[in-house]
Amino acid sequence: MTRLILGPFNRVEGDLEVQLEVADGRVLEARVNAPMYRGFEGMLNGRDAMDALTIAPRICGICSVSQSVAAARALADASGVEVPPNGVHAINLMLACENLADHLAHFYLFFMPDFTRSIYSARRWHTEAQRRFAPVVGGASASGEHNRAALAARARWLELMGNLGGKWPHTGAVMPGGTSRAIEAAEKIRLMVRLREMRAFLEQTLYGSALEEVAALDSLAALDAWSARAKDSDLALFLDISSDVGLARLGAGPGRYLSYGAYAQSDGSHALEPGVWDDGLEQRLALDPGQITEDMRHAWLSAGPSGEPLHPMAGITQPEPDKVGAYTWNKAPRLAGKVIETGAIARQLVAGQPLIRAACAKHGGSVYTRVLARLVELARIVPLMEQWLVALQPGEPFHQVQVMPEQAQGIGLTEAARGALGHWLRIERGRIAHYQIVAPTSWNFSPRDTEGTPGALEAALVGAPLDDTTEGVGTSVAVQHIVRSFDPCMVCTVH
Numbered sequence: 001m002t003r004l005i006l007g008p009f010n011r012v013e014g015d016l017e018v019q020l021e022v023a024d025g026r027v028l029e030a031r032v033n034a035p036m037y038r039g040f041e042g043m044l045n046g047r048d049a050m051d052a053l054t055i056a057p058r059i060c061g062i063c064s065v066s067q068s069v070a071a072a073r074a075l076a077d078a079s080g081v082e083v084p085p086n087g088v089h090a091i092n093l094m095l096a097c098e099n100l101a102d103h104l105a106h107f108y109l110f111f112m113p114d115f116t117r118s119i120y121s122a123r124r125w126h127t128e129a130q131r132r133f134a135p136v137v138g139g140a141s142a143s144g145e146h147n148r149a150a151l152a153a154r155a156r157w158l159e160l161m162g163n164l165g166g167k168w169p170h171t172g173a174v175m176p177g178g179t180s181r182a183i184e185a186a187e188k189i190r191l192m193v194r195l196r197e198m199r200a201f202l203e204q205t206l207y208g209s210a211l212e213e214v215a216a217l218d219s220l221a222a223l224d225a226w227s228a229r230a231k232d233s234d235l236a237l238f239l240d241i242s243s244d245v246g247l248a249r250l251g252a253g254p255g256r257y258l259s260y261g262a263y264a265q266s267d268g269s270h271a272l273e274p275g276v277w278d279d280g281l282e283q284r285l286a287l288d289p290g291q292i293t294e295d296m297r298h299a300w301l302s303a304g305p306s307g308e309p310l311h312p313m314a315g316i317t318q319p320e321p322d323k324v325g326a327y328t329w330n331k332a333p334r335l336a337g338k339v340i341e342t343g344a345i346a347r348q349l350v351a352g353q354p355l356i357r358a359a360c361a362k363h364g365g366s367v368y369t370r371v372l373a374r375l376v377e378l379a380r381i382v383p384l385m386e387q388w389l390v391a392l393q394p395g396e397p398f399h400q401v402q403v404m405p406e407q408a409q410g411i412g413l414t415e416a417a418r419g420a421l422g423h424w425l426r427i428e429r430g431r432i433a434h435y436q437i438v439a440p441t442s443w444n445f446s447p448r449d450t451e452g453t454p455g456a457l458e459a460a461l462v463g464a465p466l467d468d469t470t471e472g473v474g475t476s477v478a479v480q481h482i483v484r485s486f487d488p489c490m491v492c493t494v495h
Contacts, residue, residue, distance in 0.1 A: 002021070002022050002023070002217065003019065003020070003021055003022075004020045004022055004079070004466075005017060005018070005019050005020075006018045006020065006344060006476075006479065009122060009391055011090065011204040012483065012488045012490065013060070013062060013488065013489040013490060013492075014483065015034070015035050015036045015196075015490055016032070016033070016034065016035075016445075016488060016490050017032075017033040017035050017385050018031070018032055018033070018461070018479070018483065019029060019031040019032075019033065019327070020461065020479070021425040022466055025465055025466050025467070026463055026464065026465055027461050027463060027464045027466070027479070028462065029454075029462065030449065030454070030457070030458045030459075030461035030462060031044065031328075031440075031448075031454075031458060032328065032330075032445050032446075032455065032457050032458050033327055033328045033493045034328050034329045034441075034445065034449050034490050034493045035328070035329065035357070036068070036329065036490070036491070036494050037300070037319060037321075037329045037494055038057065038059075038494050038495055039317070039319070039435055039495075040056070040058075040059050040437070040495040041317040041495060042170070042190040042317055043055060044058070044425075044432050044435040045058070045432055045433065045434070045435060046098075046431055046432065046433075048429060048431060048432075049078070049404050049425070049427050049430065049431065049432055050075070050077060051432070052071040052074070052075065052423075052425065052435070053068065053071055053072060053075070053172070053174065053175065054172070054251070056068065056070070056071040056227050056423065056437075057071070057169065057170045057171070058170060058240060059437070059492055059495045060153070060169075060440075060489060060491050060492045061169045061170075061388075061491075062098075062102060062105075062169070062489065063098060063102065063353075063416045063417060063418070063421075063489060063492065064098075064168070064169035064170045064171070065094050065095055065097075065098040065161075065165070065168070065169075065171060065174065065192065065414075066095065066099070066414055066415075066417070066421055067419060067421070067423075067492075068170075068171065069094075069095055069173040069174055069412070069421050070412040070413065070421050070422065070437075071409075071412060071413045072174045072175055072176050072412065072415045073176075073410075073414060074405060074410040074411055074423040074424065074425045075176040075402070075404065075412070076177065076394060076402065076410070076412070077410030077411050077412060077427070078405065078408035078409060078410030078425065078427055079176055079402040079403060079405065079408065079410075080403065080406050081176050081246055081401075081402035081403075082105070082177075082400055082417055083177055083178045083266075083320035083397070083399075083400065083446040084177075084178055084396070084397040084398065084399070084400055085266045085391070085393070086178070086182075086183075086243075086392055086393055086396050086398040087178020087179050087397070087398045087399055087400070088175065088178070088264060088265065088266050088321060089181060089389070089391050089392050090164060090178070090179045090181070090392065090398055091174060091178070091179055091387050092176065092263045092264070092271070092384075092385075092388050093160070093164055093191075093385055093389060094160075094161065094164045094171070094173075094179075095262075095263065095380050095414070095415075095458055096263065096384070096385050097157065097158070097160045097161055097164065097385075098161070098168070098417070099381070099415075099416065099417040100157070100166065100378055100381060100382070101154050101157055101158055102327070102417035102418070102487070103344070103374045103375075103377065103378050103417060104150055104153070104154050104157070104378070105150075106374060106417075106484075106487045107150075107153060107234075107238075107374065107375065108133065108146065108147050108151075109135075109147060109150070109151070110152035110290075110487065111233075111481075111484050111485070111487075112129070112132075112133040113133050113134065113135035113144075113147070113369060114477060114480055114481060114484065115129045115133065115241055115245075116129050116130045116133055116134050116135065116254055116295070117477060118243075119467070119477050120477075121390070123241075123244060123245075124244075125237065125240055125241055125244065126463065128237065129237070129241065130165055131143065131144060131145055131385075132144045132145055132147070132149065132234065132237070133146060133147055134279050134384075135159070136151075137148070137473030138345050139444075142221065144176060146205060146234060149201065149205060150201075150205075151421075153197070153198060153201040156194060156197055156198075157194060157198050157224055158196055158204070160191060160194050160195075163183065163187050163190060164179075164180055164181060164183070164191070165179070165183075165319060166446045166455065169189060174401045175399055175402075175428040176404075177400035177401055177402045178252035178397070178399035178400060179265065179398050179399055180398075182394075182395050182397055182398045182400070183392050183394065186395070187393045188389060188392060191308050191389055191420060192386070192389055194220075195382065195385055195386055195389065195450075198382060199211060199382055199386075201353050202378060202382065202468045203381070204377070205233070205234060206234045206375070207230060207233050207234075207235055207237055208229075208232055208233030208235075208236065209229070209230045209233070211378075211379040211382055212379075212459055213226065213381075214226070214235070214375075214379035215376065215379040215380045215383070217354075217355040217376070218287065218355055218358070218364065218380055219353035219354065219358050220355070220358050220359060221357065222355070222442035223239070223359075223419070224476065226276070235375055237376070238371065238372075242330050242367075242368045242371075243456050245330075247366065247367040247368040247371075247481065248362075248363040248366050248367070248368040248369070249363075249366065249370075250366060250367040250464065250478055250482055250485075251365075251366050251367045251370075251457070251460040251461070251464070251482035251485055252364050252365060252463075253341045253345075253364060253365025253366070253370075253456055253459075254338075254339040254340065254341055254365070254456050254459060255278065255279035255280060255364065255365065255462060256276060256277070256278055256279070256280075256335070256339070256340050256341065257276065257277040257340065257342065257345060257346035257348055257349050257350065257365070257417070258276055258287070258335060258340045258341070258342045258350075258420050258443065259272065259273075259274055259275060259276075259277075259287075259342065259346045259347045259349075259350040259351070259415060259419070260274050260287070260413035260414060260415055260416075260420045260421070261273055261274030261415065261423065262347055262414075262415035263299070263381075263384065263415075264420030271384055272347045272348075272350070272351040272415070273350060273351050273352075273432050274287050274350065274413075275287050276350070277346065277349035277350045278337065279360060279361075279364060279365070282357075282361065283387065284324060284350055284352070285346070288336075289411065289413065289422070290311065291335050291336040292310070292311060292312060292331065292333060292334070292335055292422070292438065293309035293310060293311055293334050293337070293409075294309060294311075294312060294315050294331040294334075294436075294438065295309040295312055295331065295332040295333075295334060295449040296309075296331050296332070297332070297432070297447075297448070297449060298325060298326050298327055298328065298332065298447040298449075299319050299326055299329060299330060299331050299447060300319060300320055300322055300326045300329055301316075301317060301318060301319060301323075301324075301326075301331065302318040302319075302320045302323075303412075304318075306315050309332075309337075309449070309450065312422065312424040312436040312437075312438055313388050313411075313424045313436070314342070315331075315424075315436045322477050324454055327447060328447045329443060329493075329494045330427075330441075330442055330445060330446060330447060330493050330494065331438075331446065331447075332445070332446040332447050332449040332455060333438050333442050333446055334446075334449060337458070339446070339453060339455060339456055340443050340456070341419075341443070341444060341456045342367055342372070342418070342419025342420040342440050342443045342444060343370065343373070343374075343418050343419040343444065343486065343487070344373040344374040344376075344377045344417075344419075344438060345365060345370050345373035346358070346376075346385055346420070347373075347377065347415060347419075348373045348376060348377060348381060348432065349373075352473065353380070354371075355372075355373065355376060356373050356376060359372060363369055365460075366483040366485075367481050367482055370485040370486065370487075371485060374487075394399040403490070404427070404430065405427065405429075406427070406429055406430050407427060407428055408426075409424075409425065409426040409427065409434075410424075410425055411423070411424055412424075413427075414490075416439075416440055416487070416489075417442030417487070418439075418441060418444070418446070418486075418487050418489055419443065420438075420440055421437075421438070421439055421440055421492075422437070422438045422486050423435070423436075423437050424436045424437075437495050439489070439492035439493055439495060440489070440490050440492070441486070441488045441490060441492055442455055442492075442493050443455075443456065444456045444486045444488070445457050445486070445488055445490070445493060456486070457482070457483065457486055457488075460482055460486075461467035461479060461482055461483075464476065464478045464479050464482055465478050466478070466479070491493040
């Protein structure tokens with residue numbers, strides 16, 4: 001048996017190291033290390049409650065709106081303020097803008113460039129993959145044709161944030177009672193232009209068909225038929241590559257998926273419902289956030305006096321860098337003691353999207369189904385954004401002023417691009433006395449828990465072949481595919 005340490009990984013957000021035990025050319029065991037400690041939870045303690053709106057978004061530069069929304073919802077829960085309909089729609093537009101920008105970047109800039117590598121040079125699709133997806137080298141002009149187009153589309157897309165939030169990242173417009181940035185009638189027209197530009201890029205390049213046609217796919221047979229019609233699209237090329245390489249056999253997930261519910265509506269519902277999906281039961285289960293705990297047995301963090309896993313409202317973040325048996329700065333979140341996967345695949349399973357349910361029924365959580373779920377989600381959310389934009393009523397309130405109590409506690413749950421994001425806070429004498437965050441990559445890249453159960457990625461890597469002999473065994477392309485299929489954001493993990 002041989003031990004390999006892979007890292008740092010390129011084309012992931014933040015620092016990541018993976019330790020593998022390998023034998024006979026396959027991974028026997030994996031440990032995932034988030035090697036950078038940042039300590040945002042500790043920074044928040046003792047500050048004015050509203051400071052969370054300024055500090056929490058700085059956790060990350062690519063999902064800062066999601067952190068803003070989670071912090072704002074925790075403060076709204078503590079204060080009891082109600083968000084007016086315009087505020088609900090505007091915040092959904094900001095969240096969707098950021099989340100879909102991440103999906104676009106993941107597919108074109110992080111994931112697909114791996115298929116241009118020399119290990120795949122003999123494959124029939126390799127030349128076409130290089131033309132479309134060659135990675136950025138020395139500037140966008142050196143990248144694949146579709147990568148360049150995606151970068152340009154993403155840049156124009158993020159101009160939405162200039163209108164909606166004033167700037168991106170780290171917009172200051174998101175508040176407990178809505179948004180401080182009111183949208184006027186003329187701005188709605190400019191925003192719709194950007195939405196239609198993104199629709200055009202997706203329909204012409206990624207899908208080769210209408211978004212609604214992709215969103216309505218309800219079975220693997222329907223997907224195959226659609227792919228034959230849209231054979232020149234990037235999604236069809238991904239499906240061809242996936243079938244040829246066997247991505248559906250790589251990176252098996254835990255089979256339980258968590259979504260806090262995405263894009264809250266004024267009536268208290270969500271555009272994508274909250275819940276837990278269990279592959280074994282093939283049904284959606286109710287979500288009880290009270291069952292969430294964080295296990296610190298293998299984290300360089302103090303487990304506290306009891307040593308037991310703690311609910312985030314009681315959790316602590318106290319560094320213990322010399323802790324025996326620890327190998328990461330990431331805690332091990334669990335739901336009712338069980339390992340959970342989160343992300344677009346979880347949102348689509350919980351919300352009942354039939355194609356993703358059918359794909360997971362046949363293949364389980366895998367590299368293939370994770371990427372497919374992101375692409376289906378893109379097709380589903382852009383039309384919803386058009387509806388939210390039309391629903392904005394210029395001249396009506398976008399924000400309700402909140403009164404922050406001296407003593408209170410609150411929970412803020414949202415869905416970032418990578419999945420379930422939660423903030424838990426307690427206010428005493430008007431200041432933050434307790435703040436805990438559980439980010440999506442905390443769930444997916446968690447270490448082992450007290451029982452020795454590996455996290456979602458750690459388990460998904462078991463059995464992966466070390467097949468990239470052209471670039472050295474330490475750069476196994478299969479391992480890279482599995483890691484990137486979760487789209488890690490390590491800076492959020494080590495908040």
